Amino acid sequence: MSDGATATARLAPWRRSPVASLGLYGHFIRLAFLKFLAYRLRYYTGVVSYTIFVAGHYYLYLALYAGRAAEGLGATVGGLTVREMITYVAISWIGRSLYFNNISRDLARMVTEGEIAMHLIKPFHLQSVMMAEAVGEAGFRLIMFTIPIMLVVVPVFHVGAPAGAAALLWTLVSFTLSLVIYSQLSFLVGCLAFAMKNIQGVLRAQMVGMDFLTGVIVPFTFFPAWFQSAVNWLPFQCISYVPVMIYLGKRTGPALVDGILLQVAWAVGLTIAARLVWRYATRRVTVQGG
Amino acid sequence: MEPLIHVRDLCKDYRLTDRREGVRGGLLDLLSPRRRDLRAVDRVSFDIQPGEMVGYIGANGAGKSTTIKMLTGILTPSSGEVTVGGMVPWRQRQQYTRHIGVVFGQRTQLWWDLAVVESFRLLKKIYEVDDATYDRQMKLLDDLLDIGKLLGQPVRKLSLGQRMRCDLAAALLHRPRVLFLDEPTIGLDVVAKENIRGFLRGVQEREGVTVILTTHDLGDIEQLCRRVIIIDQGRVHFDGELSELRRRVGQTVRLSVDLRDPAASADLAAVTVGLPVNWDDETGLRHVARFNRAEVRAADVIRLVVNDRPVQDLHLAEQPIEEVVREIYRQAAANNTDSADDTGTGAAK
Ligand SMILES: Nc1ncnc2c1ncn2[C@@H]1O[C@H](COP(=O)(O)OP(=O)(O)OP(=O)(O)O)[C@@H](O)[C@H]1O
Numbered sequence A: 001m002s003d004g005a006t007a008t009a010r011l012a013p014w015r016r017s018p019v020a021s022l023g024l025y026g027h028f029i030r031l032a033f034l035k036f037l038a039y040r041l042r043y044y045t046g047v048v049s050y051t052i053f054v055a056g057h058y059y060l061y062l063a064l065y066a067g068r069a070a071e072g073l074g075a076t077v078g079g080l081t082v083r084e085m086i087t088y089v090a091i092s093w094i095g096r097s098l099y100f101n102n103i104s105r106d107l108a109r110m111v112t113e114g115e116i117a118m119h120l121i122k123p124f125h126l127q128s129v130m131m132a133e134a135v136g137e138a139g140f141r142l143i144m145f146t147i148p149i150m151l152v153v154v155p156v157f158h159v160g161a162p163a164g165a166a167a168l169l170w171t172l173v174s175f176t177l178s179l180v181i182y183s184q185l186s187f188l189v190g191c192l193a194f195a196m197k198n199i200q201g202v203l204r205a206q207m208v209g210m211d212f213l214t215g216v217i218v219p220f221t222f223f224p225a226w227f228q229s230a231v232n233w234l235p236f237q238c239i240s241y242v243p244v245m246i247y248l249g250k251r252t253g254p255a256l257v258d259g260i261l262l263q264v265a266w267a268v269g270l271t272i273a274a275r276l277v278w279r280y281a282t283r284r285v286t287v288q289g290g
Numbered sequence B: 001m002e003p004l005i006h007v008r009d010l011c012k013d014y015r016l017t018d019r020r021e022g023v024r025g026g027l028l029d030l031l032s033p034r035r036r037d038l039r040a041v042d043r044v045s046f047d048i049q050p051g052e053m054v055g056y057i058g059a060n061g062a063g064k065s066t067t068i069k070m071l072t073g074i075l076t077p078s079s080g081e082v083t084v085g086g087m088v089p090w091r092q093r094q095q096y097t098r099h100i101g102v103v104f105g106q107r108t109q110l111w112w113d114l115a116v117v118e119s120f121r122l123l124k125k126i127y128e129v130d131d132a133t134y135d136r137q138m139k140l141l142d143d144l145l146d147i148g149k150l151l152g153q154p155v156r157k158l159s160l161g162q163r164m165r166c167d168l169a170a171a172l173l174h175r176p177r178v179l180f181l182d183e184p185t186i187g188l189d190v191v192a193k194e195n196i197r198g199f200l201r202g203v204q205e206r207e208g209v210t211v212i213l214t215t216h217d218l219g220d221i222e223q224l225c226r227r228v229i230i231i232d233q234g235r236v237h238f239d240g241e242l243s244e245l246r247r248r249v250g251q252t253v254r255l256s257v258d259l260r261d262p263a264a265s266a267d268l269a270a271v272t273v274g275l276p277v278n279w280d281d282e283t284g285l286r287h288v289a290r291f292n293r294a295e296v297r298a299a300d301v302i303r304l305v306v307n308d309r310p311v312q313d314l315h316l317a318e319q320p321i322e323e324v325v326r327e328i329y330r331q332a333a334a335n336n337t338d339s340a341d342d343t344g345t346g347a348a349k
């Protein structure tokens, strides 16, 4: 027994080093990636459904802009031309295909079925594990979803090019931050399962609500001003609206920096909030079954 | 010696909501839920020394799993204290769980979709097991639990017994100081049970690991544990050595007698008249006498019988542990309904 078992009745203090943490959570990223790859057949249809969403919006906005032009109402809606609008929609959905995941649903299931106990007896933090898995999943989504969808959607619907090389780069950075914000928000929603008997309704509301509030379903610029300024105080615009506006070149210079900083702030803030909620919940919660 | 596991006045209340019936009841439940607290663990105290293997037993719903969940840091107690090796499980969860191994017979701690070996590799990283230790442990665990052939399969495809062996191996991979086993032999066949008991005995002897084990199979206890703690309705009703448990209930022994010629039990009762010996009501060749060792010497009973009639064979056995424990449960239940805090000393017969 290397730990000197019977000699002492004390357990040695222990802490995972940053390097070891990187190794461990990196391993979780890899495993999640491989897991999704193994189930890839289930996801092939995703490319089709994303394309259909974009197609729907495409024809809708074409008709809308054509109607306005016929009435002589000007060529922009909410500051966007028809070309920009279609680009907005396409990039929003392409981005969503990357950052989307089911953390809230998975966490809620683990809590209600008591599987959470099996994570609490291991020396890791489930929040970090789930974030790592989300990164692994995003890697899978990038190759199996995002890139194929781009290859279909961009030429078919004449999606506009990014506003420049820098804009493209910042869009990628920005969507990466979206992944963190989306995941942590989703983790927080999942934590509600600790307090609620039945969380299915909340999960459904989240599915629709997120897409609405992020501006994926209806572009933010369509909302009334009061709504836009209210939403400004919430993290949702940082998930989709900010990166898409960077792509379109509507956020440059200081506005771009502000956007990225705002995203970083939300990412950090939500991660801390989720950690606190988790701590509170696991300390007062009862675990089902067994 | 300083105890490794220290438990004082540990309590856990579950908050229950009683549902009313019907639509009206459902609406009322929404407005004013009927809540009450259920005390699942009630002022439990014990100390466990390093290297002990302790059986923690009790009827269904007695509070065994709840206690284990508090000791492993899954649940926070309502009150009372627990320290294991100086750590408070639910406060120092990350560093504490590094040192313990846990098996819940009812569910697996392995990753459902991963091949068993992938789960082990992940555990190696999680517990920071170095390569040499990992290889040695894997080899040892394969020798003892015969898991080599299972390594390539996903956990969801394993049978219960196979899964349990893998779970045990997983709990021991990082050579924990303390092992918590909640029904590790549940649902296993006789041979599998026997193997797992042998394995646990070996691990305990070799590694000096401290073990708390819950079970409904008293064979586990008899073969593995010198010390047992019996709880009922959340309270400790017995804490001591197995032999002490037998003594407390009354050391009943069971003498079976095979006669040459058939007889009625009344005939035999007549032979031992004057001694507090009970003969089971039987006729024929095989007869069974029960008596308390403290009151009657077995030698006296045997001499009386043998002198009286021709005897083919004799067999003297202690009361099976099941009966002893049943007796304790019965006393515990009686105490719970009567009055509060007695721990059931009177070994009434
Ligand atoms: N999550 C929970 N919520 C409410 N009550 C619970 C919960 N878990 C257990 N209980 C109650 O607490 C009591 C003790 O349960 P526990 O699971 O600790 O018993 P046990 O001794 O492990 O029983 P078994 O032998 O059946 O596994 C029971 O009355 C049970 O109904």
Ligand SMILES: [Mg+2]
Residues within 6 Å of the ligand: A290, B064, B065, B066, B182
């Ligand atoms: Mg139990």
